Amino acid sequence: MHYLIIGNSIAAAAVIEGIRSQDPEGAITVVGEERQACYARPLISYLLQGKTDEEKMRYRDQAFFDKHKVTVLCETRASHLDAGTKTVALDDGTTLTYDKLVLATGSSPFIPPMEGLGQVKHRFTFLTLDDALALQQVVKGDSRVLILGAGLIGLKCAEGLFGQVRSITVVDLAPRILASILDEKGSAQVQEHLQQKGLTFHLSDRVKEFTANEALLESGTIVGFDMLVVAVGVKPNTSLAKEAGLAVNRGIVVDTSMRTSGKDIWAAGDCAEAEELVSGQHKVLPLLCNAYLQGETAGKDMAGLTEPFNQAIAMNAISFFGLHVITAGLYEGEEKLFAEEGSYKRLFVRDNHLIGYILIGKAVERAGIYTALIRNQTALDTIDFDLISRQPALMAFAKSVRQQQLGGSV
């Protein structure tokens, strides 16, 4: 048995753990484009900040790959997949055959066409360790940084560079920051926090034209810069799957076992499009925890244990300069709002179920109790919702449930 994994990030590590929980012997090969061994991708902003280093960023160490007898090919790109002959061509000219294949190819930065972009000398994206290292190479104390995109990636990059550069300006087409995960009030609160630190925002705006060191915005504003980071979004890497004729929408379409439409081919992580629990719709959820859980599910299924993963929801934990934000699910239905100094909480309820939340500041404590209500689709009339909406607590559950939680095996 030969398991072939294309991609060497979080989902791939989870695939290995999934396979090895069932099959201690089958050969496993990992093909990864990046130079580095499997690392904790979201930590690249913390690397810029100096809160971690390349060694600590290792997601799984060498001993893990040795123990699990995994052959890892770094700096190797899979260029073609032939699902008929069950082969994958690599860019070094070799061809690998597989019995079971998983595509864990991740995503790539999306760079929209922009006038004059080619003239910009120090131009970066921010998705890989090499991106972060390249940024570090050119950062100087007097650098003016322009970031396109006020989403998770753009703003974490801003935090990573903060204090090491002269100025940071962020431009986004949306009227507010973190628009994909926050409501208006939440966005405003986080934006104010970032502005107090010294970040400058130009929202509802876009770059009309670049010269080497200036961006002319649609509004007429001119922003001078020395370094540009484009972080407007990512797109799933689906070309191998498309070529092989697999079903692909935005991402590679998978079922709850992470099987694609192709025989003996699975997909997991940022490249995959799976069913999201609350909406029931297929979505790409480029989040680390979903990458892990999808990878693990795929690995187990490949090795013979089918344990459907159908609890995927959108969820994010992110912080900026000590202000923590945790969000999950969908922002629809009836809502309950709790806002006070230093704490913002909005809960969304539909048909007797919690379907989403936004928590900022002190409200993030014990957030996972809310997450579990969404994931487990707990009927709210079986718990003391009044109590739990004020404060996430096991106290809100029926005594018998609590006895199982704290007195049983979980």
Added chain:
Amino acid sequence: MKRVYVNEAWCLGCHLCEYYCAYANSGLTDMVKALKDKVIRPRLTIEQEGTISFAVSCRHCTEPLCMKSCIAGAISCKDGLIVIDQSKCVNCYSCIMACPYGALMPSEEQVMQKCELCATNSHGQPVCVQGCPNKAIVYEER
């Protein structure tokens, strides 16, 4: 695996377990020195409402969502014991987002901490259990 189990019917709500926990993880051998004039940061939480109270600490789940959600790969499972490598933690709160029991919290050093059953400190056995005056917390196989 032996775990900490809580029987709320026996809990007095005395909070002694919190003090024993803070002491056990202080690295000090003198309980008074460890606690006197300190804001304690125990790795367990007492929930209290009316006459009901109980301690909540890490369940050492067989499906550890904190571990699977950790963006740093800082949380791992060692023979069933869920432990956190604080040197790798970047304090992102992903584990707080994931844990269904609300059993992780930031330490004084602003990295995550959790109950590790006193297996990773100098005590070796859960000190909250030893300190509970009414056996509302026990350490056993179930």
